[in-house]
Amino acid sequence: MPATFYLVEQIVVRGKAFQLIFLLILGILTYVAYSLGKHGKVFVIRPLEGLDATWEGIGRAAEMGRPIMVLTGISGLGEPQTIAGLTVYGEVTQRAVSIGVETHTSNTDTNVIAFSEAIAKSAYDAAGKPEKYMLGEYVRWFGGDQFSYAMGCAGYILEKKPVMIVFMGYFLFDVIVSMESGNRVGSQIIGGTLSALPEMSVFSDYLLIGEELYAASAQISQDRMVIATLAGQDWMKLILVALMIIGVVLILAGNTAIVNLMGW
């Protein structure tokens, strides 16, 4: 056994072998689920209230002739929550543009701003209305700081009076200012994050809790194969639960095998 440990340490960074195995299993399970989806298996996932409300919000915005907003938070492209938020932004923008509703957005990171501009342009092109797209009109930047973002978004919300504001991404205390500003102009607030859940739970009308944010980014595409990847995610969660139960039982029996394995 020590020889195996020595061999593994030559290849994998110490203490990361278990993580790597887990990641590989997750990758395999996701790929299996994706392949099943590709071969016609339909995975049904429960509807997310927040997403349904988003489509209703777009329709209401069209009736009222007012814009909507999708805010992607205060982090860069290295943050998975931002990527999920940008996916939602892209899909929502395309659907909103097709029925004549403007979608505004903002982020603290200039990479994300450049990305959002490209997404907005692409959404207008895909909706068949490239002439309606204006650089700098739908994507704004208020500085790289959390609080300048909060105050900038609050001003933006008060100026545009959006019918609905979707908060999807990484947020901190800034949501207190921006969400409450949204409430004051009567916007419907839909939140989705892993980072500022207690704050969002106070101010949101609909809340996507934790990983529902990632599920939303998959479900919003309405692509069978994308939704299938969520099944792989659920299988992994079952393995984790099983591991936890075994770990608790073993620890109660005085055996630290699972703990040692995790530190491998």
Add this chain to the structure above:
Amino acid sequence: MSALRTYIRSYMVRIIIIIGILSGLISFYFVSPEAVAVATELQTWNSAAAAWTLFVGIITVFARYVRSIMKRTQYWQYRAYGIVLMVVWVIMGAIVGLYSDLYQTAFYSTKITLHIAILGQLVFFFTSGVYRTFRMKTFRTAIYAFFAMLLIIGNAPWMLATFPQVDKLTYWLLENPSMSGERTLALTGGIGGAVLGIRILLGLEKGALRATEAS
């Protein structure tokens, strides 16, 4: 020429994303100085690209503000003031240097003052939100309000002095149900993030990566 541009936009960006993700993963998990060197180099390139994209933000701000000033829209005076300030900060940074005492003192004096002002306002925003949320209209909101009240008492020393029994209960709430909830979110969120990464590698995350599609 157009076909070449389409090719570059469609494939090159995807290849760069895949190389970036793989180099990050390999350098994180495996003992490989070569992978670490590639990841470090890519980080440097990323920093350089990020510095350039900063201009997108500044151009956006300038374009909107200048248009607003020229059309004399509402609050155009504040926008004019904002533009002047931005130019002054850039000139000052270029002349005295970013790490000079003058620049640092001016920056932090302004920034910290503004932060404190906003932090002070948070209380009012939060109270307004909390008032709506904690109204006991249903049994569920009543439970929510009750536990929130316990936590408020547990965190306010003058209230804790009156109700010392709450102290243990508050810690029990934070260390058991709250902590388990947070750990569940961290675990499932981590798995969700990893699967999102796999979707990107499989080319399925079209919403966010539509920017790389040819238009």
